[in-house]
Amino acid sequence: MSLERYEDARRYARRIASRTEIRDRMGAMPPWYAEKDIGIQHYKNDPSLTDAEIAMIAQWVEEGAPEGDVADLPPALEFDDSGAWTLGEPDVVVTTEEFLVRAEEPDWWGDISPVLIPIEEDRYVKSVEIREINDVPSEGSGRETVGGRFVIHHMVWGTRNEEGRGVRQTWPVHEVGRNGDLFDQEAGRLLTKGSYIVSESTHLHSNGRDTRARLQFGFTFHPKGYEPKYRESLLGLGNGSDIDIRAGEKDQELHAYTVLQSPTKIVSFEPHLHAPGDRMCLEAIWGFNVETLSCVGYDHNWVRTYAFEDDHQPLLPAGTVLHITGYMNNTEENFNIPDTRNWQGSGNRSVANMFIDLGMRLSMTQEQFEEEMALRRERLDLGPNDHVIGCPLCLVIPEGGR
Numbered sequence: 001m002s003l004e005r006y007e008d009a010r011r012y013a014r015r016i017a018s019r020t021e022i023r024d025r026m027g028a029m030p031p032w033y034a035e036k037d038i039g040i041q042h043y044k045n046d047p048s049l050t051d052a053e054i055a056m057i058a059q060w061v062e063e064g065a066p067e068g069d070v071a072d073l074p075p076a077l078e079f080d081d082s083g084a085w086t087l088g089e090p091d092v093v094v095t096t097e098e099f100l101v102r103a104e105e106p107d108w109w110g111d112i113s114p115v116l117i118p119i120e121e122d123r124y125v126k127s128v129e130i131r132e133i134n135d136v137p138s139e140g141s142g143r144e145t146v147g148g149r150f151v152i153h154h155m156v157w158g159t160r161n162e163e164g165r166g167v168r169q170t171w172p173v174h175e176v177g178r179n180g181d182l183f184d185q186e187a188g189r190l191l192t193k194g195s196y197i198v199s200e201s202t203h204l205h206s207n208g209r210d211t212r213a214r215l216q217f218g219f220t221f222h223p224k225g226y227e228p229k230y231r232e233s234l235l236g237l238g239n240g241s242d243i244d245i246r247a248g249e250k251d252q253e254l255h256a257y258t259v260l261q262s263p264t265k266i267v268s269f270e271p272h273l274h275a276p277g278d279r280m281c282l283e284a285i286w287g288f289n290v291e292t293l294s295c296v297g298y299d300h301n302w303v304r305t306y307a308f309e310d311d312h313q314p315l316l317p318a319g320t321v322l323h324i325t326g327y328m329n330n331t332e333e334n335f336n337i338p339d340t341r342n343w344q345g346s347g348n349r350s351v352a353n354m355f356i357d358l359g360m361r362l363s364m365t366q367e368q369f370e371e372e373m374a375l376r377r378e379r380l381d382l383g384p385n386d387h388v389i390g391c392p393l394c395l396v397i398p399e400g401g402r
């Protein structure tokens with residue numbers, strides 16, 4: 001739907017109101033699904049509307065969507081249809097081989113040829129963003145399904161030295177609709193000279209027309225001389241095997257748990273479900289303390305990463321149990337489901353299922369953990385009667401400490 005002219009916006013006024021009033025559920029606009037009545041409420045790059053903004057849109061629609069005074073009309077927005085980088089212009093761009101996906105081809109899974117990353121020395125990565133470049137017209141392929149404008153459903157990728165044959169380093173997965181990754185300022189990811197991009201799991205899915213496509217990887221670096229303070233925790237959280245989704249039912253729950261082996265800072269929460277996915281919650285259990293860190297809606301057309309603001313990243317002691325709950329909707333209310341009469345299990349395709357939190361976490365020593373809590377108390381000016389979601393020991397102040 002075009003909203004560039006008043007005549008177009010008025011035509012879609014009631015749809016605009018309904019999409020914004022959905023707030024954090026499938027189909028909401030803008031596509032940001034963090035629930036505002038539970039858990040941490042401080043996220044980076046949060047594009048969601050406030051209650052006042054949603055109410056203003058609703059009132060405008062109820063009043064007949066008046067045009068207003070044309071003298072107050074702001075300059076027309078200029079849109080970049082080239083798929084501009086959302087995290088800023090990268091320092092290095094790497095492009096994969098081109099894929100040709102025919103209109104009626106079946107799904108394809110496989111690996112790609114290694115692609116050299118052109119850097120002259122080891123660098124620490126501040127952010128990485130991946131975008132699909134293809135020859136699909138801006139109005140889309142005409143197919144009304146998930147990812148109709150794209151053919152590279154996802155790519156599980158990493159980097160290797162020695163012409164792509166060395167030890168593999170894992171990086172955040174690419175998938176349709178996913179936003180870029182901005183790593184923690186104190187935990188840049190090392191990219192070594194001579195590294196190649198490799199993938200043993202690339203999934204291509206036809207969008208109904210012959211399409212040529214490739215991926216571009218945009219790396220932004222920290223300044224030379226930068227050294228990270230923390231290392232990333234390679235901690236899996238999910239259960240992709242025991243998925244049993246009954247036909248024609250909503251609010252079906254999936255559960256997965258893991259125990260933190262060291263003090264941990266949670267940088268981001270990234271629910272990864274498939275078409276039946278409706279919602280996911282992240283919970284931390286420490287002793288008798290059970291606390292919801294975040295709950296977000298899910299729409300498989302828009303896979304979002306929810307990065308916590310620096311002073312609100314959960315700080316959890318060793319021994320904490322992380323618990324995720326996935327809520328699945330296999331009814332006709334879910335417009336991403338092609339046939340709700342079918343039972344669904346696990347698998348790689350959108351019509352099958354996954355259940356994972358792909359968020360980033362950092363491991364800390366006990367000394368670093370205590371230092372982080374002291375800084376949190378200082379920066380937020382916390383007193384003994386305050387409560388900090390996601391930091392069960394923040395207000396346990398050591399004798400003589402801060």
